[in-house]
Amino acid sequence: MSNPKLRCEDLSVGDQREAVVVENLSRTQIVQYAGASGDFNPIHHDETFATGAAGYPSVFAHGMLTMGLTGKLLTDWLGDGVLRSFGVRFVSQVWPGDTLTARGTVRSVEDRGDDGLVSIDLVTVNQKGEPVVTGSATALLARSR
Template identity: 50%
Template sequence: MTTAAPVLTVGDTAWSTTFGPLTRTDIVRYAGASGDFNPIHHDEEFARSAGFPSVFSIGMLQASLLATFATRWLGADGVRRFAVRFREPVWPGDVLTCSGRVTAAEPAGDGQRIEVELTCTRQNGSVAVSGTAVFVVPAGKAGDD
């Protein structure tokens, strides 16, 4: 007897994943890894002189957390497209929750082509980063997490 592979359908969601609270050290470490040394992300005085209340996170840090969430859910090998939109700043101390929902699913070879809507939300409920992605998920892997 064989067991059918899990199949994702429109409306399915993944378990959300929480990151944080984000620290200044997290922001500086990401700056070092990415090579983005804009002082607005690490120099308090510079950030205030630019009109911000404090330093804030590099948007690509949140995008990377959203990508980590999505690839844990659907597998890194299946990524075909990943796009994000930065919606608002993330501050030291913010707790971020990443979530995803299937918006399209169709057969693709021995698996599925899955389109998802992704969201990275701050602890106050506001969306810091939204995104979309397309995955091709082999049979037996779709939605295993």
């Protein structure tokens, strides 16, 4: 059961979709994510702790916030409830003030009878073009008959 935005034949290998998933990330959003997710590691909200004991330049976003933001690209592109897998590596920190752009590229479309399994390569970059997460996702999309 899903609510796809596309049929699998709408996608071809190499197709890309890109979206700004957060602009000028605020400390407020990081705190809001801490509350919603239950991850209260002070390194994400306590500037004194982050810069003192931990030695970072400031607090930084939860990796899972960046992953959640990257997920918006997938659901806005492909639809709701269509994902079969979603995985990322956290390659660089995301700081307050960052603007993130997520990009998905269709790697393969595999025939599954009435459906197609679409594999997507993912990268999310900051305003300097540096990757902050890389990963992949799969989604099951129906075929037209």
